[in-house]
Amino acid sequence: MTEPNTSNAVLVKKLVLAVVCMFGFGFALVPLYDVFCDLTGINGRQINRVDASQTQLIDKSRLVKVEFATFTGQLSGWRFEAVEPFVSVNPGQMKAVKFRLVNLNKDTANIQAIPSVSPGTAGLYLNKLECFCFEQQLINPSSETEFVMQFFIDTALPKNIKVMTLAYTLFEVENQAVVYPAQEQNNDRS
Amino acid sequence: METSLPTHSDNHAAHHGPAKGIKRWLFTTNHKDIGTLYLWFAFIMFLTGGAMAMVIRAELFQPGLQIVEPHFFNQMTTVHGLIMVFGAVMPAFTGLANWLIPLMIGAPDMALPRMNNLSFWILPFAFLILLMSLFMEGGGPAFGWTFYAPLSTTYSGDSTALFVFSVHIMGISSIMGAINVIVTIFNMRAPGMTWMKLPLFVWTWFITAYLLIAVMPVLAGAVTMVLTDKYFGTSFFSAAGGGDPVLFQHIFWFFGHPEVYIMILPAFGIISAIVPTFSRKKLFGYSSMVYATASIAFLSFIVWAHHMFTTGMPVAAELFFMYCTMLISVPTGVKVFNWVATMWRGSISFEVPMMFAIAFIILFTFGGFSGLMLAITPVDFQYHDTYFVVAHFHYVLVTGAIFSLIAATYYWLPKWTGVMYDNKLAKWHFWCSLISVNVLFFPMHFVGLAGMPRRIPDYSIQFADWNQIISLGGFAFGLSQLIFLALLIKACRKKGEPVPAKVWDGAEGLEWDLPSPTPYHTFSTPPKIK
Known part of the structure; x- marks a missing residue:
């Protein structure tokens, strides 16, 4: 190995956490969209x-x-x-x-x-x-x-x-x- | 299927070779076996989705309704898209990643071999569910692969639940594949294999894997919202309950645009491997290729609304998305110019992988240009939802992604099987595909600009002539792929000239130091990196 590595388990945990966060982000887009539209009034x-x-x-x-x-x-x-x-x-x-x-x-x-x-x-x-x-x-x-x-x-x-x-x-x-x-x-x- | 699969057993692996029979494939944790499974699965899906395209083109051969009901036509366009995106292109790239990344970085296997097995074996079930839904009462999904609300919520049939479930499985499979690729590249590189020595295929896959992790969960969220809107009374996308159908498009394309780069970045890696080999020169501008890939990946997150120019966005937003979209042509142009500069004054030979690679560079650039035309907001209002869009994304996906996959197969197939493919069949395959694919997709630009809408089983009489030509091109392209099937079966049965370890004299990379066919276990001790 070329450099000291984080172990597979740690890396996998981080990546799974990223996946969970992005799944949450998909749902967070719903209120974010409402707030954005209310502030700008762009969707009528x-x-x-x-x-x-x-x-x-x-x-x-x-x-x-x-x-x-x-x-x-x-x-x-x-x-x-x-x-x-x-x-x-x-x-x-x-x-x-x-x-x-x-x-x-x-x-x-x-x-x-x-x-x-x-x-x-x-x-x-x-x-x-x-x-x-x-x-x-x-x-x-x-x-x-x-x-x-x-x-x-x-x-x-x-x-x-x-x-x-x-x-x-x-x-x-x-x-x-x-x-x-x-x-x-x-x-x-x- | 069993008989046509290549066997990797040879003398090296005699004491520790693959298991016998079907169990070898069910329980394998070997990256080569799993890569082979992915590639065959993708090819079977490619033929399945292709058969659906044949139904579409047969119906569109003449104006009027001849062969299928409009509702079935809609199911064909929908499932064709889903199968080609999630069943053919993505698993094929994952298959190549499985086969090649460990060989290219000098690793004995993928980092997480058991998860690797799982991520493949859930995939056939996802597509079984999707395909079976076509036979249920009310038919399969018919709302387009983009499943816009309210088509997929208010107006869809009960197969929507199966559709959602199968997309969830596909997503889980891709995410597991992506995690595996990232962990492998991080932790399994041979000593001395520094980041900027990685072959570009590894680099592009590394970036693609991050894109997958970022956007596949968003797709999972989108289908979940469709499911709850349809069956559990939520109103994410229904105005009656305070939701907004346009929100669906924002969420979908936030996934959807990075998704198109997921399907093309690994292709860039493949072309960056093939072009230097047959030009007998080093790749021009290696580091600029890496940075260009990373910039494309970044930009892919801030251009999604260019799919939505006609939804009534404010002008400022349209301009923002238009300029950001056009900006992507800069790093993409860097790549195209680097490939051309690599060929410049090289001693080029035209073996079949190189022919497909050159066809890729030219035809993918066509697709890029029509993409630039679509990026221009005011003209997009005319092009939107016409066959011009269909022509655009088939140029980047068929002559882009699929041609790169075919090129990759020809390039590495002798390494995998140990025998040279049938060169005569390969040349027939190339010329038939090249001519028919252009007869198929080029006139779509014309009918699109003249206003023929996509996803409609009927059309005005003035489009009849071009559609007949397009359909003939389509049938020819479909049949040409059967040549490829014959060639693959022949190669997997090891009928052909044995090849040396270094199959192509100009090739560089760790995989070419290994014997051909590749032993079942490789790099059990890490190789020395120059």
Whole structure:
């Protein structure tokens, strides 16, 4: 041997430890990814939940077009639409829009709408006071429900963002075993 | 299989030779036996995965649906990819590592021989599980070898559980192989075999083994998350439960990009052994080769998102991944130029290993260039998920990794068996493979640029002519490999001219001081290193 060696057993232990650490690292990527996305807002999941006291002065110098997209995902027998497909607002201006949800099925269903904003970074400047997406909704069979979503856009919105799309996808929630992000506890992801 | 395997017994090993019959192969701890097992297993998997490619090309011979159902087509593309990556290329390199690393560093065997046996023998079961899943109700995995969520979670069949289990076994096998390689190279080098005297094949495998240890556990984590998302109600990749499907792609490609270097770095080592032998010159720029390999390994960890340009990343991130990806072409270029500089003014002879090595250098460089094109973010939006990508990674994996494996087999086969392979068959194999592989993969660039999507069993009528040519190339390439099979069986039955210890007159390295065929036990006393 050319140099004093660590024994095979020691080296194997170190390498096995490295393997275990990398297995853990794979799972650590999950919270790391969430933290990274929340800080940078790059994946459009970051939408601020605020209350009325945080409203701002209205920036009348520009208009931002906010489009609404609705998807029923894998569900069938549902109609889900925005009453107005888009609105134009001044940053800082409070706006309430309506969404209509029709359950054509014969069963009661527990529904949650998951929002997403594009471009992703625009999500950082979208403030919601009220949204049906904050909670799960128990929807009666063969019923039509109207929801109100109240929001305003932060005046700090970068000037190059003139249009943003807010998309909602419906998911049916089975009561067990679904882990929700901590929506009620903190405001960072709703 | 039993009859065609080479026997290593000779006079040296008469008193302490291999066991007889099937038990020899089941219980062996001999690095040469295990290397042989790995190589034959990889070759059988190569033919199995190749048969699936034939199904794919037969279906794509004409537009429309002729031969197989779309769902079965998807299973073929998926399992073809999995088998070729985890069943053919990786075990073949591990087989070469087993055979050659102890011979090259002057060690009597691998450092952990019993683990070596285990790491091979779990592998056939992994692929048995994967292949059997094709016959279960609902079919085998059909979500592509990349098993993107939600295809593999929400939309997959029940074979997903078997898929996950088999990937776990493959991963454990590779990790054990990698640990063995690292411990062997650290602790078993002959006196005087210093780090910078190691042959490049040993160096590249040493670095590859670290890549394996770093990323195979991440793959294991990814498949575990898919399993729990599908069966145990977690939501790692499901937006409904607060997860994110894009996260899957980040985790997968954090494994996936180093994985492609796992499949090519040992190939660089092989080419760095063959080119100097037949150029009759020392390898140009040995130390720069070592540093280039290490830089490629490092860079492979920070480029993964170039597979994901179309997922809607911010521009800053796209630029970062684009520039880092392009940076990889610098150390890779160092390697290509070093091989060319080694050949420069050498007295080159064109034996079959050298022919495959030269074909490797040229065609791998093609694959590298199309990789550079794909690295450019704005144009990647056009190339993404087209046959251009298929052409790119088949140039680097078939004419890259597979050609290097074939070259290695021709180069060391006479040393292993003690007889020269059938040179006429070998030349037929080379020319048939070289021509057909280009007929097979080169036109894929054209149909890809014209917009033909990958992984779809049907296509628009305007792609029909090229696809017919591609399929013909594919069938020809598949048949050419049967020549190789015939040649290997002939060589393993020791039909051919006996060869001297130094099979190639320009060869350097400890393995060429050993008699041919290699005795069952070698370097029981360490050799003297000059």
